[in-house]
Amino acid sequence: MALRGRLAAARGAWLVFEDEAGFSMTPPHAKTWSQRGRTPLVRVRGRSRRRISIAALTCCKTGHRSRLIYRPRHDDGRRDGRKSFSWRGYRDLLIAAHQQLGGPIVLVWDNLNVHKAADLQKFAEARDWPTIYYLPPYAPDLNPVEGIWSLLRRGWLSNVAFSTPEHLVQRIRRGLRHIQYRSELIDGCLAETGLTIRPT
Template sequence: MREQGAWLVFEDESGQSLRPPKARTWSRIGCSPQVRVSGKGSGRISLAGIVCARAGERTRLIYRMLVHHSGRRGEKPGFRERDFAQLLDAAHQQLGGNIVLVWDNSSHHKDALMRELLAARDRWLTVFRLPAYAPDLNPAEGVWANLKNDLGNLAACTIDALAELARTRLKKMQYRPELLDGFIAETGHTLAPP
């Protein structure tokens, strides 16, 4: 990888509904804090992101979001093969170099359509798969954990408000390469650029 000057990118997906994740916060002694949610409306946001590292470059985060409004016909339930291909194309364009992709064994990552889409990009893309169920090896999992921790004390009223909150927090992460380096270091990899 270093000889090729390629970017090492770790991809993962996540999602969030209007029900906020559990989180820790401060409160008065003896008073358990509670975040009230209306329960009205539903929907979900689906996220796909890649943590990108290359020696001598700042670590980067590239992500895409799909907003699902419950009950709307024709909406995709999550990221599909062509969405992943578009994310990789955007990463290739933004990073300006070859990519070594590391991702999990999701069925969408290894079906016939995805193999065809990856083969069309073999000039600049090399793919490796993580072992079965190995989230501790993927730095992108740190992105989702950090995001859900930030969203834990917020109660969005609509799915669009939740999407905006998530987008704002992910944008902040993009400007914190040292945080992204920490996600890489947390996996035990020694990939963080000097």
């Protein structure tokens, strides 16, 4: 991590971590308070196969406020439909991040097969602003985006009975916006990986 951090700083680039997670209509369980002897109940309207995938980027750079950039992908409900991002979805996310951050990026992500798709590699090689590194296999503790998912599931999504897929999307967006505006939460997720950004 220290080597990647020095490389990003040397190039004046943003150090960007990526991960994707799926969320369903079934709410995650979390501890809560209740009166003694009264078990709290969360009523769910039945199970649904509908889900939403979110690809998120945590972005850090010395002397700048940490950023969170994300894109949702809705499941169309068809059995044969794609439920996760394609290489084009990741390409579009990287282009949007480059435009928002206004500079080169050093991207660190896992070894998902779509991340290594030939078309995505050709896209990256044809441009001078992205540099891509891969995390070791089975190393979620090195990716700060995992901390973002944990904050979301333990906070805005826990013990909520989602009435519609739109209700689920609304709660996810509300939680991610809250995190976006509080860079100290992103910094905390970065610190959990052992990565620190020094102020200038």
